[in-house]
Amino acid sequence: MTSNEATPPGARTEAPITGAAGAARASRPRITSRDVARLAGVSQAAVSLVLGDKWHGRVSPGKAEAVRDAARELGYRPNLAARSLRMGRTRTALLVVPALTTEFFARVYTGAARVAADHGFGVVLYPSPEGIGPARDPFDSAAATLDGVIASSMAADALAPLRDAGLPLVMLDSAPDDHRATATVNLDIADGIRQLTTHLVALGHRRVTHLAADVRSWTFEVRARAVTDALHDVPGAHLRRLPTALHIDAGLRAAHAALTGPGPRPTALLCDDDIIAAGACKAVRRLGLRIPEDVSVTGFDDLALAVAVEPELTTVRLPAEEFGEAGMRALMAVLDGHPAPAPALPVELVTRGSTAPPADAPGNAARPGGR
Amino acid sequence: MTSNEATPPGARTEAPITGAAGAARASRPRITSRDVARLAGVSQAAVSLVLGDKWHGRVSPGKAEAVRDAARELGYRPNLAARSLRMGRTRTALLVVPALTTEFFARVYTGAARVAADHGFGVVLYPSPEGIGPARDPFDSAAATLDGVIASSMAADALAPLRDAGLPLVMLDSAPDDHRATATVNLDIADGIRQLTTHLVALGHRRVTHLAADVRSWTFEVRARAVTDALHDVPGAHLRRLPTALHIDAGLRAAHAALTGPGPRPTALLCDDDIIAAGACKAVRRLGLRIPEDVSVTGFDDLALAVAVEPELTTVRLPAEEFGEAGMRALMAVLDGHPAPAPALPVELVTRGSTAPPADAPGNAARPGGR
DNA sequence: GACCGGACGTGTTACGTATAACTTCCGGCG
DNA sequence: CGCCGGAAGTTATACGTAACACGTCCGGTC
Structure with a gap:
């Protein structure tokens, strides 16, 4: 009778010491719900019910408690593969x-x-x-x-x-x-761009170059459209757009091109991203220009990077979490x-040191031959 | 006999059209290995063998090909939950x-x-x-x-x-x-620190402050030990250590403390991490000091950040991949x-613009009253 | 002609879980 | 008394796969 493989209730021969956090369990003797059932003196089904919290009216509170105790003592963890297979x-x-x-x-x-x-x-x-x-x-x-x-x-x-x-x-x-x-x-990317643009325009900027990420993606298409729209109604505004990859040196090259290209030099570089803006800042400085006195630079995202560069970036904070x-x-x-x-999540303009009124503001006199 | 549920070989009644990349499969009629078996006219076991590439000498090449074709046609994907359950x-x-x-x-x-x-x-x-x-x-x-x-x-x-x-x-x-x-x-973190320290000492730096990450972790303990060891034998070397969290503004605060503290001002800030270094750079500049003329700053890791700040950071490149x-x-x-x-992986010193000989090199005259 | 063994397959099982279906017990009600 | 119905469980099954154990056929060998 004692040699019966079905352990009678009350028998707790199996677990030697364990003591809640037994540290010496070397290789894995996988513990299944059936082990728990044996220790608690119930069927495997009951274990599943109790642990799945579907036992009300199906298992007595006493046994339910016993099951939970047994599971804890054995350190039972349901096999997720089996569960997934069963549940689909x-x-x-x-x-x-x-x-x-x-x-x-x-x-x-x-x-x-x-x-x-x-x-x-x-x-x-x-x-x-x-x-x-x-x-x-x-x-x-x-x-x-x-x-x-x-x-x-x-x-x-x-x-x-x-x-x-x-x-x-x-x-x-x-x-x-x-x-x-x-x-x-x-x-609400479009609104972020709108805030940014309004901020620049209010400072007196009219010649803006948009350093646009060359990624085919809605989020960047929206930026482009919003910049265009926002500057459309501003009298005297002149917008250019340059594509660039999402890397620091790509931003640097694009900004360099923007600042040395034909026509009057832009007073503001509106970047699709803080990374691009960081590169743009380097380009500005390498040309011997100052931020924000000579050129304003804005980013997007408000990453840690935005406050790492000098001056800190005016940017748009996205509620990432x-x-x-x-x-x-x-x-x-x-x-x-x-x-x-x-609904689209609202975003927030964060103004920092990288934007200021342009030197020629507010008259906006066209300075010809910016090189 | 034809009404037998085991589909006789050759019968391919099930699949209606499909055509390789049937786009109209709306909700999921999960395709199992048995479906593949049925279409290929073999048993499920054979499918498992063929797709598991264990069929050599167990299944004829012809049938193996048929199985693969069927799997492709149905777009079969093994159920990973079932596989995990089976294989453990x-x-x-x-x-x-x-x-x-x-x-x-x-x-x-x-x-x-x-x-x-x-x-x-x-x-x-x-x-x-x-x-x-x-x-x-x-x-x-x-x-x-x-x-x-x-x-x-x-x-x-x-x-x-x-x-x-x-x-x-x-x-x-x-x-x-x-x-x-x-x-x-x-x-080989220790070697990286050694290279960095050697570089600073060779430039003439003697008063070094180590901005150490306050994370209890081997990798940072090694840095501290290596810095101490490397400067130990350098005559006239004076090392201080300040703990800091791994954030830009923490680095800023620590660097500020390092530069305004009592005693002679350090000529070099050796930072545990590029992030800390970025913060340190900001602190240096806010105190009206120049990098690297007045203070050299070094980072660690060579992140994208290292070239985003101005000047670019001398740092240690870790072979992350x-x-x-x-x-x-x-x-x-x-x-x-x-x-x-x-063996420990080798690392590489990358010298950039944030380090240079100190103003008082190489005489190393103690400049009292660093504040 | 009996026997062997390799090629080619198939039937069957087990993995661990969740749950539908079934049993048993028992108090209450017509 | 007969029967209903809920509580308290248990038994049995299926999920899809991998692989073991078992057949069968057939050419070759003594």
Whole structure:
């Protein structure tokens, strides 16, 4: 009778010492829900019910307590692979970012992860390929089946397989009618640009060069359009636009071109991004010009970089964490079947030392032959 | 006989049209290996063998080809949850980084992911809590069972549950005798500091203040020790050390304190990190001093930031990607049962505009009353 | 002709979980 | 008394895959 393999209730032969945080558990004797059941003297099903918090009216409070104790004592952790297989869902979302280098998306992740945790979800990151093999598949990058995807529109290229699989896809800062997305969450980029432009115009700037990121992405197209629109009605305003990559030295080269090109020299460089602005600042200084006396420079994003350079950058602060939160909330809503209407998140102008009235303000006299 | 549910070979009734990249697959009719088997006219086991590349001498080349064709046509993707459950392994490694903001770890990830891919592994990121709930568990952050972990020693706090589970743990830049780690991979930080110090001493600097990151971590302890050792034998050398957090304004405050404190003013600020150095530069300039004429400043890491500030930072370039590669290789070796000996990776001094001979060199006359 | 072994496959099982379906007990009610 | 219905459990099953163990055929060998 004692040799029976089904351990009778009350028998707690198995666990030798353990003591809550037994440090000496070397290799892994995987603990399953059945082990917990044996120790608690119930069936495996009961364990699943109790730990899944679905036991009300199905298991007596006493046994439920016993199950929880047993689980704790054994250090039980449900096997997520088995759970996923059974449930057909993984409670995991994928966040696709254009590149990991960006502080901005780090903050987006933080917000998204917080909301996900509230829903019992995990978040897995997928940095768009850039050095990794070109055809790397977001699917297995996580080595997990996924329930949904949140992706920066900048990284939209890698998303085809995910979309084809019919996964819900929330796009960050994407065109509202983007056919690729199940839902869309936006920042009020246009308003940020508007604030920035208004600020420059109020200081007296008329000759503005827009150093525009040469990335085909909604978020940058909006910037371009908003700059154009905002300067359209300003009398005497003259806008030029130069494309540039999202790197410091690319910004430097573009700014150099802007300042040494034909026609009157611009008094303000409006940059799509703090990184570009940092490069632009270097270019200005290398030409022997001063910021902001000779040239004003503005950034976008308000990264740590914005206060690292001298002078500190006037820029637009994006609520990155709230953005991540909104994205994850939208995904959760989609998964719950609610379609999600989402207003654009407000952004904030931060004025610092890199902008000031231009030397020739406010008369705006055309200074010919700026070289 | 024809009504037998086991589809006779040759029958391909199921798939209607599909045509390789059928775009209209709205919601998900999960395609399993059994579907592939049916279409190819073989058993599910054969599909598993062929797709797992274990079919040589077990399945005829013709049928193998048929299986592959069927899989392609249906767009079959193995269910990773099921595979993990069956195999007890997930082919997934977790990379724990101290914070996502750091460009350095973004590059580490890139290298690690590349090596992992070569071994058929995926990499999942876990940014140490910092805004996320304090007790967030790396285990479920991945929503996947893991085969191994690579972690920055800076983030070692969150690793207890992983270690207790008996997972192989590779520590990055950790003490070689760190009992928490299964293996350790290091950068030759000490040598980097040595090169930096030698450079400063050669320029004539004797009064050096070390702005040391106040993070309890091997990698920073090594820096401190190396600085002390390197200056120990230099006649007339005078070293001070000030702790600072890893933020720009913390660096600024520390540098301010260093430059305005009692005793002769240091001619060089040796910073543990480019970020700190960026802050230090701001402090120097705010005091009306010039870089590098009055004060030399050095960084560490060679981030993008290092060339964004003016003047560009003399710093030490860390081979971040190779570091990630080495870490992942070590993990793979552990998983294969080979113990891994690992030499420290070499680093490289990068001299730029932020260092120069001090004004009072080389006589090194003590200038009293540095305030 | 009996036996062997390799090529080519298939049937079956187990991984650990969640849950539908079933059993048993028991108090209450018509 | 017969029967209903809820509480308290248990049993059984399926999720999709990998791989073990088992067949069958067939050419070759003694």
